[in-house]
Amino acid sequence: MAHATVQGAPMTRPCPRPSAPLIVFLVLLASCYLALTRLPAAAPLATLIAPSAGHGSGHGAVDSCAGFYRGAGAAGRRAVTASVEEFGAVGDGVTSNTAAFRRAVAALEERGAGGGARLEVPAGRWLTGSFNLTSRFTLFLHHGAVILGSQDPEEWPLIAPLPSYGRGRERLGPRHISLIHGQDLNDVVITGSNGTIDGQGRMWWELWWNRTLNHTRGHLIELMNSTNVLISNVTLRNSPFWTVHPVYCRNVVIKDLTILAPLNAPNTDGIDPGLCT
Ligand SMILES: *[C@@H]1O[C@H](CO)[C@@H](O)[C@H](O)[C@H]1NC(C)=O
Numbered sequence: 001m002a003h004a005t006v007q008g009a010p011m012t013r014p015c016p017r018p019s020a021p022l023i024v025f026l027v028l029l030a031s032c033y034l035a036l037t038r039l040p041a042a043a044p045l046a047t048l049i050a051p052s053a054g055h056g057s058g059h060g061a062v063d064s065c066a067g068f069y070r071g072a073g074a075a076g077r078r079a080v081t082a083s084v085e086e087f088g089a090v091g092d093g094v095t096s097n098t099a100a101f102r103r104a105v106a107a108l109e110e111r112g113a114g115g116g117a118r119l120e121v122p123a124g125r126w127l128t129g130s131f132n133l134t135s136r137f138t139l140f141l142h143h144g145a146v147i148l149g150s151q152d153p154e155e156w157p158l159i160a161p162l163p164s165y166g167r168g169r170e171r172l173g174p175r176h177i178s179l180i181h182g183q184d185l186n187d188v189v190i191t192g193s194n195g196t197i198d199g200q201g202r203m204w205w206e207l208w209w210n211r212t213l214n215h216t217r218g219h220l221i222e223l224m225n226s227t228n229v230l231i232s233n234v235t236l237r238n239s240p241f242w243t244v245h246p247v248y249c250r251n252v253v254i255k256d257l258t259i260l261a262p263l264n265a266p267n268t269d270g271i272d273p274g275l276c277t
Pocket residue numbers: 102131132159181183
């Protein structure tokens with residue numbers, strides 16, 4: 001899945017999947033772009049999806065499906081800003097910061113009511129289990145910031161399978177939640193100055209390889225039933241399973257990402273949009 005907005009992402013998979021989601025995604029991007037710019041429908045698709053081919057970032061309509069993306073969200077400006085350190089997080093790569101991230105999101109949801117909030121992750125190695133995002137919210141990863149996925153499966157709790165699958169994709173029943181998860185949200189931004197979210201997925205790949213996986217693996221980032229989602233300017237690595245999974249969402253822009261995983265890592269697809277409009 002060599003997507004033009006994703007640089008340097010090794011997308012080779014041992015188990016190829018149909019490319020229908022990618023096509024849907026490209027059509028979605030194209031229709032957003034055309035709706036905005038009122039270009040003739042004959043505009044070459046390559047120019048719509050290749051910001052590195054001459055389009056500036058953050059200025060042109062190509063970056064946007066709505067004024068939203070040129071507003072507070074895209075620039076990461078919010079009424080309230082706080083660092084995850086203020087909530088007790090320790091960036092030593094060892095301390096579990098699950099509770100700190102959850103506290104931070106809950107506190108900022110309240111403090112930012114109305115104007116929204118931005119949670120900053122400074123340089124450091126921030127180990128965490130899964131946490132949820134909220135609406136009118138920016139997660140901002142500074143240069144040198146690395147969010148590390150917990151190696152304890154219980155830090156990736158089980159959630160219901162997607163209604164459209166009716167079961168976990170790899171195993172029956174519930175599935176592990178994604179590391180960074182959001183549901184029923186509006187105006188969610190994950191961005192930064194190329195900080196990293198590293199799922200440390202090897203543990204999950206080994207469970208898959210040695211057939212001891214009990215429940216479907218979690219994604220690195222999943223947004224469900226959400227509107228106005230922007231994911232940009234971060235590096236995503238070593239997802240346990242698919243890396244970015246927007247599903248049942250509206251108005252999603254994903255750009256300027258680096259997505260990395262070893263070539264043999266099973267099912268670490270880059271971007272798998274599902275049932276989005
Ligand atoms: C995160 O969201 C999921 C799905 O909405 C929910 O099942 C889970 O309890 C939430 N987790 C936390 C820590 O709030």
